[in-house]
Amino acid sequence: MVFKVSANSAWRVTRTLWLLMLVSLSVSICVCRASSIQEEDSAMENIVTEKKVEESHRQDSADLLIFIMLLTLTILTIWLFKHRRFRFLHETGLAMIYGVLVGVVLRYGIHVPRDISNTTMSCHVNARPATLLVNISGKFYEYTLKREIGANKVNDVQDNEMLRKVTFDPEVFFNILLPPIIFHAGYSLKRRHFFRNMGSILAYAFLGTVVSCFVIGLLMYGCVLLMKQVGQMGGDFFFTDCLFFGAILSATDPVTVLAIFNELQVDVDLYALLFGESVLNDAVAVILSSSIVAYQPQGDNSHTFEVMALLKSFGMFLGVFSGSFALGVATGVVTALVTKFTKLRDFPLLETALFFLMSWSTFLLAEACGFTGVVAVLFCGITQAHYTFNNLSPDSQDRTKQLFELLNFLAENFIFSYMGLALFTFQDHVFNPMFIVGAFVAVFLGRAANIYPLSLLLNLGRRNKIRSNFQHMMMFAGLRGAMTFALSIRDTATYARQMMFTTTLLVVFFTVWICGGGTTQMLSCQHIRVGVDSDQDNPMSITEGPERRSTKQESAWLFRIWYNFDHNYLKPILTHSGPPLTATLPPCCGPLARFLTSAQAYENECQLKDDDSDLILTDGDINLTYGDITVSTDASGSHTSSGPAFAGAATSDDLDRELTYGDHELVMRGTRLVLPMDDSEPPFTDPHHRLRM
C-alpha cells in the first residue's frame, strides 16, 4: 500500500488542487455577493419578512464557507510544507496570510451597495434594554441588543454590509474557540518535564507576566503622553488603558516555536519552560486584564489612583484566579471519580462523551459563577490529564487526545485566519505609527524585563542554570497569538481600544511571521542542541554529571510535599494506581479507605511500577544508583503497555531480585518515592530509608 508518486508530480497535482480550491473560494465569495444583491432586490419589495431571514441565513452560510475554504487551503498548503520540510512558516502564519489575501479581496474587490433596510430610530428610554419589542405596523418584533456604536460611526455601519457580515461576534473567540485550545494545552502538558521545572515556570508565568504587564503599561503611558504632546492622539487614553494593553500583550503563545521544537526535538527543559510559561501566563493575563478593567475609583474622575480600588482589583484577581482554579480542578476530580467508580470504560463512546461534557461543563460553570471559564478549563485539562486519563480505557485515551487535538487545530487556525481577515475587514482600525512603534519597543522591553532578570534570580536557586542561550531563545519565542487577539477584540468600542486592537494585530503578525519563521535560524545561531529524545535524556544527563543531578535537588524542595501527598492520597483516591489507601491513611480511616480503594489498587500493590513514573524525576538515576534492581520505568506513563509487561516481568528475574532483597520487598511494592535527594549519600546503607524517604 505504498503510495509512489514522485514529489514533482505531487507538486504539480497540488498546484492543480490549489487552483481548484481558489476557484471554489471565489465561488463562495461570489455566492456571498449574489445573495447580497438578491438581498437588496428583495428589500425593494414591501413584503420582505421571511425571504429576508432566509437570505440572511444564506449569507451567514456563505460567510462561514469562506473560512472553511480558507482552512482547507491552509491544510493543503501546510501538508505541502511538511511534505517538503519547509519550516519557515507554520500553519498559523499561513492561515494569517490567506486571511489577509481574502480580506483584501473582500475589502477592495467587492463593492456591496449600502443596505437601505437599516433604520435609525430615536426613543427616550433612560437605559438601553437588552430586548426591544418593536411595534411595526401593528406587528410586534423582538430585537436583541448587539452592540453600541459610536455616534460618528453610524453611517459607516450602514456602509458595507459585506464587511459587517464577516465580522463575528467577538465573544465567539472567547466562548467557543479559545476553550478547546486552552484545554488541549492543559491536557497535553508534558507533565514530567513540567513538574521538574515547576518553580521556574510559575515564576515566569506569574511574576514575569505581571512585570511584563507593568513594564509595557508604563512604557506605553510614556508613549501616550508623548503623543499627546505632539498632538497625535485623537481620543482619550488613560493609564488603565495602558495597563490593560500591557496585560493583553503579556500573554505569549509560542505555538509556532513549540511545533518546531517538537519536530526538531529541542532540549526538553527549554521546551517545558516555554510551554509551561505560555500555558500559565495566558491564564494570568486573562485575569489580570479583567482585574484592570474592574479598577474603578469611586470619585468623579474615574481614572485617578485610589488605594481601595486597587486593593479591590487585586482581591478580584486573587478571587477569580483561585475560584477558576478550584472549579477546574473540582470538575476534573469529579470526572476522575466517575470514571474510577463506574465501568464506563466498557463503552468508550459513553466514556469519551462524558469526558467531553464534563470538561465543557467546567467552562460553563465557571462562566455562570462569574469566574473565568478559560482559566478553569486549563486547570481542568491538567487535572484530567493527571488523574482521569489513567482511568480511561485505552480506546478513550486515544479518542479524547485525538478529539481535542482536532478541535485545537481547527480553532487555532480559524482564529489566525480570522486575524488575517480582520486586518482588512475590521472597520474601526486606528493606525497610529507612533503608537505602533512604541508598542513594538514596549513589547520587546517587556519580554526582556520578564526573562532576563527572572532568569538571573532563578539561576541563583537553580544549579542547572538556565543558560544565556536558553534565555535568548525564550526572549525570542515571546510570540503573541490567539489569546492576545481574543482579549483585544472583546471590546473595540472606544478610540483607545480600537488603536490597541490594530496595534495588537500588527504585533501578532510580526511575531508569528518573523520570530516564528526565524526559529530554526535562532536555534542554530544560539547553538541549542536538537534531536534530544525526551525519554532518553536521562542517560545523556549522566555525562553531564553534577549539573544534572542538581536539577532534581533544585526542584525537590517545592515538590516533595506535593508529590508525597499526590502519590499517597490523591492518586489512590482518584485513580486505580498508587498504593492502596488502606496502607497510606491512618488506621482510624479504615472503612473510608477500603471504600475508596479499588480492587485494582491491591493488584497494583504487587507491581513495582505505577502510573506515576512520569513524575518520578530520576528514572535514570535509579538505574545508576541501584544498578542491579533496574526499575526501568516507562516514561510515557502509558497505562496499557506497561501494566501487563510488569505483571509478567515480576514473575521471572525480578522475583529473584526481590527474594535477594527479601527484607525490603514489601517496601518496594508501594514504589513510594524514589527521589535520591542527596547524591553524597552512600548506596545501600539503609534501603528502607532510601526507598521510603
Add this chain to the structure above:
Amino acid sequence: MVFKVSANSAWRVTRTLWLLMLVSLSVSICVCRASSIQEEDSAMENIVTEKKVEESHRQDSADLLIFIMLLTLTILTIWLFKHRRFRFLHETGLAMIYGVLVGVVLRYGIHVPRDISNTTMSCHVNARPATLLVNISGKFYEYTLKREIGANKVNDVQDNEMLRKVTFDPEVFFNILLPPIIFHAGYSLKRRHFFRNMGSILAYAFLGTVVSCFVIGLLMYGCVLLMKQVGQMGGDFFFTDCLFFGAILSATDPVTVLAIFNELQVDVDLYALLFGESVLNDAVAVILSSSIVAYQPQGDNSHTFEVMALLKSFGMFLGVFSGSFALGVATGVVTALVTKFTKLRDFPLLETALFFLMSWSTFLLAEACGFTGVVAVLFCGITQAHYTFNNLSPDSQDRTKQLFELLNFLAENFIFSYMGLALFTFQDHVFNPMFIVGAFVAVFLGRAANIYPLSLLLNLGRRNKIRSNFQHMMMFAGLRGAMTFALSIRDTATYARQMMFTTTLLVVFFTVWICGGGTTQMLSCQHIRVGVDSDQDNPMSITEGPERRSTKQESAWLFRIWYNFDHNYLKPILTHSGPPLTATLPPCCGPLARFLTSAQAYENECQLKDDDSDLILTDGDINLTYGDITVSTDASGSHTSSGPAFAGAATSDDLDRELTYGDHELVMRGTRLVLPMDDSEPPFTDPHHRLRM
C-alpha cells in the same frame, strides 16, 4: 487490569454518583435563578450597560449547563442500563425523560419575576428591518431582529424570562445539531446490505414517504373539518398545513429500534431496509415539507388549488433534491480526489481536519445556494464512505468514524433531552385532544399505507419476499424522532403550527417510549431471527436455497449498470482500488487514464481482492459454485487488514489453484464482476465469460 467490583457495589456507588449529579444539576438551576435575580436587581439601577450583557452571558452559560448536566446524567444512566442489559429504554428515551423532569422543575418549581427591562416601542416603518439602530439618549445601539411575536403574546413574552432563556433558536437544530446526525447516518450506512436492497429502500423512501404524507394530510384534513364542525378549532388550519403536517410526520427515525437490532444482530436485510428507509426518507420529508410551504397560488385566496403553483412546488421538490444530491456528491468526490492525489495520509490530523471541513462545507455550500444542507450532507456522507474512506490512512479512518460517532451521540441526545424540556418550557403549546387523537390514528394509518401496499408490490418483483413478520416489524418501527422535531419547531408562529408542534412532541414521545421500548417483545412476538452475524449470513443462506439466490437476481437489474460503472471508472478515478483506468477506459483516453491512475492501482492488479468486496453481492455463492477457488472476500471492506492477508494468501494454496486454472489467471486478477446472474448456468463451461461477464 481487570476491574473487579461487584455489580451490587457498582449499583450503590452509581446511586451516590446520581445524587451527586442531581445536586450539581440543582446547583446549575440555582445559578440560573440567582443570575436572573441579580439581573432584576441591576435592572433597577440606571446604569446597566455592561453588567447587563455580562449577566446575560452568565445566564446563557447556566442554561447550557443544564443541558450538559442532563446529558451527563443520561450517559451515566445509560451506562447502567447497558451494564445490566436493560433494553426497554434507549438513551434517547431516557434523555427525554430527564428533559421532562427538568422541564417540570423549570416550569413550576422556579418563579422568576417579570423582566421589566423589555421595552415596547412603536414606529412607522413599512417593513421590518433586519438591523435596527436605536438612538437612546444620544448613544446609538445596534439591535438585530430575533423573531416575530403574535400581538396577543406580547405580555407573555415578558412574563417568564427563565423559560424564554432555555428556549433555543429553532434554527440551531437544523443548522448545528441535525447535520452531524445525518452525516453520520450516511457515513455509517452498511453499504453491502444497503445496495443489495436498494430498489426496495428507494421505493419505501420515495414512494412510501409521499404516500404516507398524503394519507396523513388527507386524514388530518378530515379531522380538521370535523373539529371546525364541532367548534374545537381556535384558528386557521388549511389543507397545506395538513399536508405539511403529513410531511414532517413521515420522517421516521428508528434509532432506538436500530440500536437494539444492532445489539441483538437481527436479520441484516431487515436492518438494511429499515435503516436505509429512515435515512432517505428524512431527506425526502425535508424537501417535501419545504415544497409544501413554497406552494403559493397567485390568486387572492392563498389556499385554493392551482395547477401552476402545484407544478412549481413539484419542480422545486425535484430541483432542490437533485441540487442537494449533486452538491453532496460533488464535495465527496472532491474530498476523494484530494485525499487520493496528496500524501495527506502521512499526517492523520491534517487528513481528519480536511475531511471534517470538506464535509461541513457541503452543508454550508448547499445552504448558501438555496438547497437543503441536511440532504446534501447525507449524500456527502454516503460518498465519503464509499470513496474517500478508502483513501484515508487507517488512523484517520478510525478518527473520522469516532469523531462523527461522538458528534452524532451528543447531538441526538441533546435534541431528545430538549424535546423533553420543551414539553413544559415551550410557551405556546396548543393541546387539542381531538387533533392529537386524530394525529395518532393518521400516523398509524399513514405508516400502514406506506409499508403494506408497497411491500405487496415489491414482493411481486422480489423473489426473496419481504415476509409479513418483517412488514409488521417495519410498521412497528416507524418511530418519529429528531428530524420530525426539528421540522416542526422551525416555525411555531401560527396557531396551526403550534398545534402541530405540540402534537408532534406527543407522537415522538409515544413512539420512542412505547414502540422503542417494545422492540424486543415485538421481535420475539414476530419470531424474527436474532443473533445473525452480518458477515456470516451467507453460509446460512445456502440452506434457504433458491429464495436466497434470487435476491441477487432481483437486485441485479437495477444494480448491474451502476456496479459496472462504479467499479470500472469511478472507483479507479477516486480511490486507489479497482482495475487501472488504462485497462478500462478506451485507448483514446490513454494519457488521461495514466494521469488518473495511481501507482497503487497497478499494484492492486496483482491482488485477487479489492475494496469492492462489500459490493459483491454473492460472496457466499462464489464459495458454493466455484467451491475450489475459495475467493473468501472480506465483507467488512477493511482496507488495512485485508490487503496483506491476501498478498500472503496468494503465495500458498491459492497459488496452486491459480496454476491449475492458469489460463484465466490474468482475468481473475481484476476481480471484475462476480455476479452469477443465472443459477441455471452450468459451472466451468466458460470461465472467461463467467468471470468477466
